[in-house]
Amino acid sequence: MDRPAMASVFRMRHAPATVSGIRSLGRGQADPVIGSRSLGEAIRFVASAHLHYDISAVAIAYGDPSTRRLGSLEVKALWREYGERWSEG
Numbered sequence: 793m794d795r796p797a798m799a800s801v802f803r804m805r806h807a808p809a810t811v812s813g814i815r816s817l818g819r820g821q822a823d824p825v826i827g828s829r830s831l832g833e834a835i836r837f838v839a840s841a842h843l844h845y846d847i848s849a850v851a852i853a854y855g856d857p858s859t860r861r862l863g864s865l866e867v868k869a870l871w872r873e874y875g876e877r878w879s880e881g
Contacts (some may be wrong), residue, residue, distance in 0.1 A: 793866050801866075803833075805831050806830050806831070808830055809830060810829070811838060812850070812851050813847075814845045814850055815846040817846055835852065836879055
């Protein structure tokens with residue numbers, strides 16, 4: 793993902809988003825149920841979830857249904873670029 797694409801995603805940080813594809817790493821633990829949240833909150837959640845969950849199949853949907861979903865590699869790149877600014881007003 794290049795910088796202009798990352799900047800475009802960042803500008804949409806307040807848009808509604810849904811997260812799917814996160815799996816529990818523990819035996820007997822349920823996969824997390826993640827409700828609708830802002831794109832910035834979703835990215836922040838996924839960026840910190842890799843310590844406790846398998847995020848290899850994560851998909852964050854936001855904006856227009858034709859918008860490409862964000863996967864784990866995009867989330868990691870976006871987090872490196874913008875960090876905690878995802879949750880700023």
